Amino acid sequence: MVCTMKRETGVDLGRLFSPRSIAVAGASSSPGKPGRLVLENLKGSTARLYAVHPRHREVLGVPAFPDVAALPEVVDLLVVAVGAVQTVPIVRAARERGVPFVIALAGGFAEAGAEGCALQDELVRLLESVESTASRAPTRLLGPNTLGVQVPGSGLDTIFVEHATEALTPGGVAVISQSGSVAVEALGAAARHRFPLRAFAGLGNAIDLKSAEFIDFFSRDGETGTICVYLEHLGEGRPLLRAARDASRRLPVFFLKAGRTAAGAAAAASHTGRLAGSDRVVDGALRQFGIQRVRDDEALLDAARAVTFARIPRGNRVAIITPAGGYGVMGMDYIEATAGVGALQPAVLGDSTKKELARVCLPFAAIANPVDLTAGVDDESFDRAVRILLRDPGVDILLIMAFLAPAGLSEGLIGRIGRAVSESERSVLVFCRSGERTEEYCRAFTDAGVAAYDSLSRTIEAARVLVTRGEIEGKNGARGSAGELARTPVNRPGDFLATWLPQFSSGDGRQPTEADTKALLGAYGIAVPRSLLLSPENAPDPDSLHFATIPAPWAVKVVSPRILHKTEAGAVRLGVTRENLGEILRDLRARFPEEDILVEEMIRDISVEMIAGALRDPDLGPSLMLGAGGTLAELYRDVTFRLVPASPGDIGEMMEELALSPLLRGYRGIVADREALRECLLALSGLAEAMGDRLAELDVNPLVYAGDRWIALDAKVVLAPS
Missing domain, CATH: 3.40.50.261 (Succinyl-CoA synthetase domains)
Structure with missing residues (x-):
């Protein structure tokens, strides 16, 4: 069920969050009623407060008026705490009075079925009407069905x-x-x-x-x-x-x-x-x-x-300081296990840092990373060790494990750490655990201006958050003030697409075949194997076919939009030679008498198999995909997406996010031209954008690197109705 949504209109929300005056419609003195609970909350507000009640002159000591029209002023905010049916006329009254903001608390609208959807549509019409008929600013509504x-x-x-x-x-x-x-x-x-x-x-x-x-x-x-x-x-x-x-x-x-x-x-x-x-x-x-x-x-x-x-770090190098060695080891395990976006790495402490630590720590303390101060540490030496690590230029993030169980540690350490953090430019996170007093100590760290967590995994994840934010800020600086998704000029043969799409607009539901799709890809500059298409109506004797321009061996495939998986359907033969071509063509024609057959050159010396594609998301529009390809693509599920149009930088990030990214960087001598792959994906991005609403799904699998180029060995496009 689809209900109407009001169109967006820009407005300053300042009076919603800092209202000078508030009225509560549905204010009540009855215990448990939303109108009472809201009114009690708002009695602590600095705003002038009114109640709207049809009979009472005051509610809980707040002056009351029979309706919105009777309020002594046009309030900044009207909170409607009545049922769904009663909400509609109150919003109408607020619109007529010129109330700038309304919060409609009640449920029972679109989420409640057809009757609720009708009520919601009526609310939307009310809000639209003020924009078209009134000279005053429109009434804006938060909700309904909201807290x-x-x-x-x-x-x-x-x-x-x-x-x-x-x-x-x-x-x-x-x-x-x-x-x-x-x-x-x-x-x-x-x-x-x-x-x-x-x-x-x-x-x-x-x-x-x-x-x-x-x-x-x-x-x-x-x-x-x-x-x-x-x-x-x-x-x-x-x-x-x-x-x-x-x-x-x-x-x-x-x-x-x-x-x-x-x-x-x-x-x-x-x-x-x-x-x-x-x-x-x-x-x-x-x-x-x-x-x-x-x-x-x-x-x-x-x-x-x-x-x-915590400050946003300049890098991802993490040092750990702890009075409990076991937790330090676990922390390093977490750090070294991180990968992908926000990955961390252990910091390597400088020699001068180690010498300074040796002077302030106990002789049996471990002064490598993680720094294990041992249970013999006291507040003074802990504080000094923290400050030494914060001065090390090789440390981007300091993770402090603040366990106050050792006899030499006291609550005073929290203030010491807070002061050290405030005086440093380094990023600091605290993992705090101290039995029943854990929450108390975490609150104390918060009061001291330090980010504290009560579990190691959450602390490590917080470090990843900081590193990721640093990466985003770096990209923002590099991108400057560009406002839209970057558009990169690519080969966009609009004339070809303009004649290609209408073939599939007759209303009979016909979809492009593999041969149709490869013709489209070729027009956009994406290499495809040399081929010959044999139709059922034009099926010469295989022995008389001339393949001088397509050297053997060949791949022979049945091409049909009705066959999703050719291998499983027995509709593909690989390594076909001149000797067995006729037999294979006759067999496929007998099994698939109404379908076209494609004879293609076999691509050899493949170094990398990828999958690339595009699809239209119902909310976000066309998107581009890249991943590990071949027959196991859906098993590995090593894929990543970006919205179209994708920039060269977007595509570079996509390559790096894949688990197989080392293959694209020459892992063990494997050759794959990253820049050529980027050009292929830019072409696919341009194609997806040009197809507009006609694109449902586009699939190139596998997209292989062979010789010195990327080649689309198999391809499929699914069109949405015109």
């Missing part, structure tokens, strides 16, 4: 379920969430160690105000240092990614995108479609736009804590 907003320190809090308050200190992290419950629970968990929240915004059904507008606002408000976003879908499409990319050039942006499963891949008609699943395109797009992705709600706020309290 609203929370701004620590100001008393603005519309959340009507149990949630963290005191432990969420005013700070620089903005949290935007399609699911209010996910964000509220995550913030509650993070608040155990205290958490610096700028603001929370629950999007709900997001019929009007959407993620992109909140991201843009927080990235420019001067109070936000980090943006965290929880999403269950990317229905906002590329405008959302562009807003997040622009924000990422100013501050860290983290996305938790739920729904990583590949259930939708089963219906795909090509290797590319099945390898994409439901999530790989999203993963590549977020990397392409400089948006860091995390795996769950805990990791989302852990990442925010890291970039809030």
